[in-house]
Amino acid sequence: MIIYDSKFGNTEKVARALAEGMKKQQVNVDCLKVDEVDTPKLDDYDLLATGGPTHAFGISKPMKDFLKKLENVNVSGKRAFAFDTKFKSRLAGSAAKGIEKRLKRLGMSIVKSHISAIVKGGEGPLEDGAEEAFEQLGADMAKSL
Numbered sequence: 001m002i003i004y005d006s007k008f009g010n011t012e013k014v015a016r017a018l019a020e021g022m023k024k025q026q027v028n029v030d031c032l033k034v035d036e037v038d039t040p041k042l043d044d045y046d047l048l049a050t051g052g053p054t055h056a057f058g059i060s061k062p063m064k065d066f067l068k069k070l071e072n073v074n075v076s077g078k079r080a081f082a083f084d085t086k087f088k089s090r091l092a093g094s095a096a097k098g099i100e101k102r103l104k105r106l107g108m109s110i111v112k113s114h115i116s117a118i119v120k121g122g123e124g125p126l127e128d129g130a131e132e133a134f135e136q137l138g139a140d141m142a143k144s145l
């Protein structure tokens, strides 16, 4: 499952691109926004790719709430990957870094180090090629499942 938060739609775009890449490798994948996820159902999934926008150098509030809910589900041993959208600046911080840390703390196995898609402004757009890169990433990840 791909789980995303998105205020302006940019993280949703890369989440959907990631899902598309997996689908092209015949992997069954669902792509849902944090507030649509029925956490007990997560048990049916092998991999949780989780991503959101970087807010105040870290994780957005809706994603934080979701990660808190995840503490009540047994996801230990499942595979995980974290991603985010953020500014290019070295001082931008990264939601994905924090998400990855929390997923690891829940006993999940990180299949690939967190990756960021860059936005050119607060409301976007994404840098050219970001969606293509995430689609490729999804395909590569699906092949390694």
Ligand SMILES: Cc1cc2nc3c(=O)[nH]c(=O)nc-3n(C[C@H](O)[C@H](O)[C@H](O)COP(=O)(O)O)c2cc1C
Residues within 6 Å of the ligand: 005, 006, 007, 008, 009, 010, 011, 012, 052, 053, 054, 055, 056, 057, 058, 085, 086, 087, 088, 092, 093, 119, 121, 122, 123, 124
């Ligand atoms: C309240 C708020 C705080 C933000 N803080 C940061 C930040 O610390 N670092 C950063 O790189 N981007 C920051 N941004 C910009 C977000 O990275 C950008 O809005 C996001 O990547 C867009 O993704 P979305 O369209 O999925 O919401 C902030 C945006 C908002 C709305």
